[in-house]
Amino acid sequence: SFTPVADTEVRLWHPAGRPPAETAAWRDRIEELRITQPFKQAHREVYPLTAAEETTGTYSNRFAAHVLRQHQFHALAAIRGWRNVLRLAVDDICPPAVRELPRWGLRAEFWIGPDTAPTLRDGDILPGAGTYARLRTDQVRFYPLDAPGNTAHASGGPYGMRPRDGRAPVPPLPLTEIPELVLSEILRDIDLFVGVSSVGNDPEWSDGGPDGRCRAYWTSYGFAELTGTATTRKALLERIVPRLAIADRCSFEDRFLRVRGRLRTYRIHLGSGNVLISPGDRYLCVVPGGSGPDPGYLPFEGDRMLAVILSKAVLLADDTAITDPTIVSQLG
Numbered sequence: 001s002f003t004p005v006a007d008t009e010v011r012l013w014h015p016a017g018r019p020p021a022e023t024a025a026w027r028d029r030i031e032e033l034r035i036t037q038p039f040k041q042a043h044r045e046v047y048p049l050t051a052a053e054e055t056t057g058t059y060s061n062r063f064a065a066h067v068l069r070q071h072q073f074h075a076l077a078a079i080r081g082w083r084n085v086l087r088l089a090v091d092d093i094c095p096p097a098v099r100e101l102p103r104w105g106l107r108a109e110f111w112i113g114p115d116t117a118p119t120l121r122d123g124d125i126l127p128g129a130g131t132y133a134r135l136r137t138d139q140v141r142f143y144p145l146d147a148p149g150n151t152a153h154a155s156g157g158p159y160g161m162r163p164r165d166g167r168a169p170v171p172p173l174p175l176t177e178i179p180e181l182v183l184s185e186i187l188r189d190i191d192l193f194v195g196v197s198s199v200g201n202d203p204e205w206s207d208g209g210p211d212g213r214c215r216a217y218w219t220s221y222g223f224a225e226l227t228g229t230a231t232t233r234k235a236l237l238e239r240i241v242p243r244l245a246i247a248d249r250c251s252f253e254d255r256f257l258r259v260r261g262r263l264r265t266y267r268i269h270l271g272s273g274n275v276l277i278s279p280g281d282r283y284l285c286v287v288p289g290g291s292g293p294d295p296g297y298l299p300f301e302g303d304r305m306l307a308v309i310l311s312k313a314v315l316l317a318d319d320t321a322i323t324d325p326t327i328v329s330q331l332g
Helices: 020-032 051-056 070-079 180-197 215-222 228-243 304-317 325-330
Strands: 067-069 097-101 106-114 134-144 150-153 250-253 256-260 265-269 275-278 282-284
Touching: 067 070, 067 180, 070 134, 070 180, 097 180, 106 150, 106 180, 134 180, 180 228, 228 250, 228 304, 256 304, 265 304
Parallel strands: none
Antiparallel strands: 067 134, 097 106, 106 134, 250 256, 256 265, 265 275, 275 282
């Protein structure tokens, strides 16, 4: 045991910037002691600067061009300490989603706008509320904390800095000047926003939504390369699945969990939870229900998609026992 002296400073360890061996040692120790963290810390994802971001210089497009459910995003942003304004179908201006970081003298901006089309359709604007149902994502930028804010029209359009107090516009800061921990945590927040509220992980959006205009996005998102969160999920599943009764029917292929049923073989995407039937990669719509099987000890809480993937794996491994007519009709 360790007994600190009275003036000892205790800090929460963070994997950003730490050697991989040190991170692995922390994770192994947490799991050896069977500690369930109330939030990911030892297993926390990190988001170092990429070559693409070094090229763009002052902004990140890592999470641009996604389609999010507005109210779900808005609620998550508030939980994570971001200030955001719901986009209404009105003649007004709105700031981006903003996270202020006084300790570092910085402000992070996540540029978003309403998902609109030349002609609005049913479902684009929520009845009675006048709010857009969905958002499209754009750049992430950083500014000095006291810099004037950017705004864009509520119905969409480019952002711009238009100071009303006579101050000159302030350029965004180079990403290379943003502390590694700050950049990683801001991008981790945005990965969470996209991963939870994207229409791409909704099996009922396989038709692309209104006019089918999100069909290409839904397909690309639903089977894309794994993000930081999904990569952590895969690493954990690789330790969980061998403990399950269906272990002999499962294997991992790149970004998928492969499940061998009695009728078909299935590939479950480890990011979105979407399912493909092999051979041919035919999409199988399985709407999640319930909390899924109990995987036993987990080193952290809070990953709902983990339960969805495990639930689908158990269901599909015994596909001859499926009675849901919607699923059965797709297996024919």
